[in-house]
Amino acid sequence: MRWDNLRLDSADSASGDGGQGQLPMFARDAVVRTFDTPGFRGMTFYEVHAKSIVSHVPESSHMSFRWTINPYRGCQHACRYCFARQSHTYLDMDAGRDFDSRVIVKVNAPELLRKKLASPGWAGEHIAMGTNVDCYQRAEGRYQLMRGIIAALRDAANPFSILTKGTLILRDLDLLLEAAEVTDVGLNVSAAFVDPSLWRAIEPGTPAPERRIEACATLNDNGLRCGVLMGPVVPYLSDSPAQLDAAVRQIAAAGAAHVTPIVLHLRPGTREWFLGWLRTAHPELVGKYAALYDRGSYAPRDYQARITAQVRELAEKYGVGRANPRQARAVRS
Structure with missing residues (x-):
């Protein structure tokens, strides 16, 4: 099974908290849980014991980092x-x-x-988090894996x-402040x-975009260096000059260390899901998307370059990125 790398073969457990019981098609040690609370209604969580948690990024990748952690x-x-x-x-x-x-929740992360x-x-190399799925999605409020992860990285000065x-x-x-000392x-x-x-x-x-940008402000106010990734800029829906201006203006007001735009890309799996929504919500854009993404997963380079320049x-x-009075006040205090 494709779950083999997520399990400890000797482990054996049962579900609880309203769980649906174990599903034979999944890992034998997966605990299957549901929670009848508003924030988790309709969700199913598979608690597994992973064999490893630090993943190596292939050398062929264009990513700037070589190691990642994905607890979910x-x-x-x-x-x-x-x-x-x-x-x-x-x-x-x-x-x-x-x-x-x-x-899937890697409870032993x-x-x-x-x-x-x-x-x-x-060798103490840089480790990136949040590069696949969000390590601070709502489930983290219950499982609190990131506190243990950050504490481990702090203690190792990694x-x-x-x-x-x-x-x-x-x-x-x-924990972030303690880690930043060593x-x-x-942060982005x-x-x-x-x-x-x-x-x-x-x-x-x-969370609403304004709340995320305010989180960036809070991190900067406390002396941490946090930027904003404008990802993704969605063609024909969020790429007008006025929309870009409104976003960057708020990002600057938050004292962001930098801002980096990334244009929507539609890889297999994502492409079908997104375009299915587009056909229902914005049928008038289907033809434009077909033209923009007719050669693959990425928008044309000239379109990407135009967004980056704007x-x-x-x-x-x-x-954005100039001397930040918000952060300076935090450091002085």
Whole structure:
């Protein structure tokens, strides 16, 4: 089974808290839980004991980091454009509603990380988090895996970075500050637009964009360096000059260390899910998307370059990344 790398063969457990019981098609040691509370209604969580938690990024990848941690698979944010959707099919689940509602929880992540960081072969390289699914999705409020993970990284003085669409990162402000005293800590929140109607339509499980940007402000106010990833800029829905201006203006006001736009890309799994929504919500755009993404998963380079240039100009206009008085006050205090 494709679950083999997520299980300890000798483990054996039973479900609880209203769980549905174990499903034979999944890992033998997976505890299957549901919670009858508003924030988790309709969700199923598969608590598994992973064999490893630090994943190596293939050398062929264009990513700037080589190691990642993903304590969850599947995501309650339910972003219609999430590029990680296809990875759920590796677990014999679908890339659509299963990805949004069936979340794998690697409950032993903090313990595995401590072992990895203490192993003789570990060289203390940078570890990125939030690069596949959000490590601060709503489930983290219950499972609290990130506190143990950050504490392990702090104790080993191991550099790390976090990207999130969640405001729950503020819960761990104390640990982040302690870690920043002994190692490099890179923080980014993701917020590509501030249009409330678009947010509700394509990011229904996330905190509002303004709350994410305010989380960035809070992190900077406390002396941490936090930027904003404008990901994704959605063609014909969030890419107008006025929409980009509104987003960058708020990002600048938050004292963001930098702002980086990423244009929507539609990989297999994500493509079908997003375009299915588009046909219902914006049928007038289907032809335009067919033309824009006719050669693959990515928008044409000239379109991407235009968006990047517009955001760069706006960042210069509003002073993103300049001397930050909010952060300076925090440091002085």
